[in-house]
Amino acid sequence: MTTHQQLIQVETRGRGTYEISREVKQAVEASGIHSGLCHVFTHHTSASLTLCENADPSVRRDLESFMIRLVPDGDPLYEHSLEGADDMPAHIRSILTNMDLTLPVTQGRCGLGTWQGVYLWEHRTHPHKRRVTVTVQGD
Amino acid sequence: MTTHQQLIQVETRGRGTYEISREVKQAVEASGIHSGLCHVFTHHTSASLTLCENADPSVRRDLESFMIRLVPDGDPLYEHSLEGADDMPAHIRSILTNMDLTLPVTQGRCGLGTWQGVYLWEHRTHPHKRRVTVTVQGD
Amino acid sequence: MTTHQQLIQVETRGRGTYEISREVKQAVEASGIHSGLCHVFTHHTSASLTLCENADPSVRRDLESFMIRLVPDGDPLYEHSLEGADDMPAHIRSILTNMDLTLPVTQGRCGLGTWQGVYLWEHRTHPHKRRVTVTVQGD
Numbered sequence A, B, C: 001m002t003t004h005q006q007l008i009q010v011e012t013r014g015r016g017t018y019e020i021s022r023e024v025k026q027a028v029e030a031s032g033i034h035s036g037l038c039h040v041f042t043h044h045t046s047a048s049l050t051l052c053e054n055a056d057p058s059v060r061r062d063l064e065s066f067m068i069r070l071v072p073d074g075d076p077l078y079e080h081s082l083e084g085a086d087d088m089p090a091h092i093r094s095i096l097t098n099m100d101l102t103l104p105v106t107q108g109r110c111g112l113g114t115w116q117g118v119y120l121w122e123h124r125t126h127p128h129k130r131r132v133t134v135t136v137q138g139d
Helices: A022-033 A057-070 A089-098 B021-031 B057-070 B087-097 C023-032 C057-069 C087-097
Strands: A002-012 A017-018 A035-040 A047-053 A100-106 A114-123 A129-138 B001-009 B015-018 B036-042 B047-053 B101-107 B116-122 B129-138 C004-011 C016-021 C036-042 C047-054 C100-106 C116-122 C127-138
Touching: A002 C004, A017 A057, A017 B047, A022 A035, A022 A100, A022 A114, A022 A129, A035 A047, A035 B129, A035 C100, A047 A089, A047 A100, A047 B087, A057 C100, A089 A114, A089 B087, A089 C016, A089 C047, A089 C087, A100 B036, A100 B101, A100 B129, A100 C100, A100 C116, A114 A129, A114 B021, A129 C036, B001 B021, B015 B057, B021 B036, B021 B047, B021 B101, B021 B116, B021 B129, B036 B047, B036 C016, B036 C127, B047 B087, B047 B101, B047 C116, B057 C087, B087 B116, B101 C016, B101 C036, B101 C100, B101 C127, B116 B129, B116 C023, B116 C127, C004 C023, C023 C116, C023 C127, C036 C047, C047 C057, C047 C087, C047 C100, C087 C116
Parallel strands: none
Antiparallel strands: A002 A129, A017 A114, A035 A100, A035 A129, A047 A114, B001 B129, B015 B116, B036 B101, B036 B129, B047 B116, C004 C127, C016 C116, C036 C100, C036 C127, C047 C116
């Protein structure tokens, strides 16, 4: 049983979803682990990690529209708006969609379903550099 | 330290919550692991896994009512509606409630609280066959 | 590769977020594990665990205001109200924000981002004693 850990850096162009399935799969392959778990984690409070349908881009556009309506930018409800109208919404959106994600590793591969992609979701409107740590554990 | 992995298949009768606590507990027992983690994962983007109160069925009925109101079927907001009015809502509901879940394993047992049950939540209105992978890791 | 497990008890004073970053970090240090995963789990269905911005308390006040609006207490939608107006909202809020959380362990430390704190989120209005199990696994 071993642990393999590596860092992925994602340069975002502002709000939206950025697929990192390939990088996550490569980390699993680099680990040489046959059976176990693959944990993905982002070290921020205004970006999240999510599994989403990976075939039709309209799914991710609708997801964004839904979130914009659910957690409106510049809502007068928010006291915390130091960094702008998207500041507090970015924190809430990250909490609702999570900063961590764990996938099974089966027969040396990341056990994603056919339509599941791993996405880093940038919730701030401006570009950011996001750090993601992938930890693979198993036999 | 070892890894034990097995597949659970759930045949749903359409939208709703299906308890899989027994199957998850059996996987932990079959692993022979005394102390560690139990990861549960569903390989889909329109069903999720959740921990919910397991005593009063009205909790899960209210949960469903809440979700129907929060993520309405056939909302004109959605561009993606290829597979029907419940298509995009199923993706959003899965992302809000997650496709992965990790539980502690303590003294050879799944460390669920007294009132916690593990449920597969089918978000599509029609019946589906859902695959769930359970991975138990520990000593 | 080893597993280290310990229990944290949190006495809440009612609804709100309670930081447990120090306790989680201490569990990682006590484990002596250099590289791996740290899993945090609460054994309840009316409290959750979340990563939140740890610098400005207004973030957590806004988070609470957002949740109160999203999942109103005493909503006539709820059938389940046995234990009061905050009963069903506590279940929904826990499911939306999760009862489990996994962090990477890197170089013997909990790999939290600079602004990430680990919080137990009490969703009931009255004080409760909450149990949290921390499991650290790795080399």
